Amino acid sequence: MDIIRRDNITYEEFMEEHYKPGIPLVFTNAAKVWKANGLFTPDWFRENYPERETDCRGTSYKMKDIMDMVETSTVEKPAPYPIIFDIPATLPEIMPLIAPLDLQYASPNWLKNPMFSLGKWGGATELFIGGPGGKFPYLHIDYYHLNAWITQLYGEKRFTVFPRGQDELLYPRPDDPWRSELNIFEPDFEKFPKYKDATPIHFTVGPGETLFIPFGTWHTAYSLTPTISVAFDTLNSKNHKEFMKDVWTFKSRQSKVKAVAMYSYAWLATQSSKLKESFA
Numbered sequence: 001m002d003i004i005r006r007d008n009i010t011y012e013e014f015m016e017e018h019y020k021p022g023i024p025l026v027f028t029n030a031a032k033v034w035k036a037n038g039l040f041t042p043d044w045f046r047e048n049y050p051e052r053e054t055d056c057r058g059t060s061y062k063m064k065d066i067m068d069m070v071e072t073s074t075v076e077k078p079a080p081y082p083i084i085f086d087i088p089a090t091l092p093e094i095m096p097l098i099a100p101l102d103l104q105y106a107s108p109n110w111l112k113n114p115m116f117s118l119g120k121w122g123g124a125t126e127l128f129i130g131g132p133g134g135k136f137p138y139l140h141i142d143y144y145h146l147n148a149w150i151t152q153l154y155g156e157k158r159f160t161v162f163p164r165g166q167d168e169l170l171y172p173r174p175d176d177p178w179r180s181e182l183n184i185f186e187p188d189f190e191k192f193p194k195y196k197d198a199t200p201i202h203f204t205v206g207p208g209e210t211l212f213i214p215f216g217t218w219h220t221a222y223s224l225t226p227t228i229s230v231a232f233d234t235l236n237s238k239n240h241k242e243f244m245k246d247v248w249t250f251k252s253r254q255s256k257v258k259a260v261a262m263y264s265y266a267w268l269a270t271q272s273s274k275l276k277e278s279f280a
Contacts (some may be wrong), residue, residue: 002159003203014105014212019147019238020166022214023159026203030210031151032103036097037208040153040228043066050061052090056080066129069261070226073131079254081134081223085127094127095111098230103124103210106149110233110273121247125232130157130223139180139220141171143250146233148213152205155227159211160184160200162218169198170218184220235275240270 004018005026018025031037050064053120055273057080066083073079087098095101102109110116111123121144128150139160142148162170170182173194182192189196204224205211213219215238235243247266252259 025212027210028170030103054085058081075133078133079131081130083129087125109235113234113273115269128229130227134223136220141178144246145215145239147215150231151210152229153178155225156206157227158222169194
């Protein structure tokens, strides 16, 4: 099975053929609407934001040092991955370069509702940076069952996704069912024998391409070269129910009182978004 790649796909075709049935898709040129397309390189970030900092695994790194690390990264000695910048918080100047954020496909998105700016709901606009050999530390489903949109702007990254319905074959952790217990890069078939029946789809996403990962889709990534990408999430009526279930699950781990308060707030925010959408 191969990933589907589309060039000139209409919004209506995307919704009917991919979004509604939950089938991943690589848009080959959706990012053409971004000024960042073809602009973002390690040298560009070194020149413009050398001192901007972010934390990775408890260590703070400056942009200029990050770019040095990923360009000297090797499979044997990879740079830390993923190195992530919260764009609105740490690099707000580049937001106009990734507008329209929805790429004219990722809408409606209820996370645009200002009510979701209060609290952490999983929706973020982030810059991902990696080097050769860097891989996401675990196979996972995105928290809050949000849809993920990943636009590769520099370098190549190899992704692995699994068709829906293979949860049992991927060994979700009992304490964190959004993460898998197995390492798909070096699978232990004696410990995880059911994985032999799973059907991973491996593919490469290159500069200017955008990957749509529907909510509830198991996936992970591996950097083949120095890479720079932008990722954001979407929420709407399609994944609303799963989102609310996750809100309750995550908040109830802290306390039932907090869970009730945050669930009620999330419900109001989603209902407000739904109402605005109906009048749009």
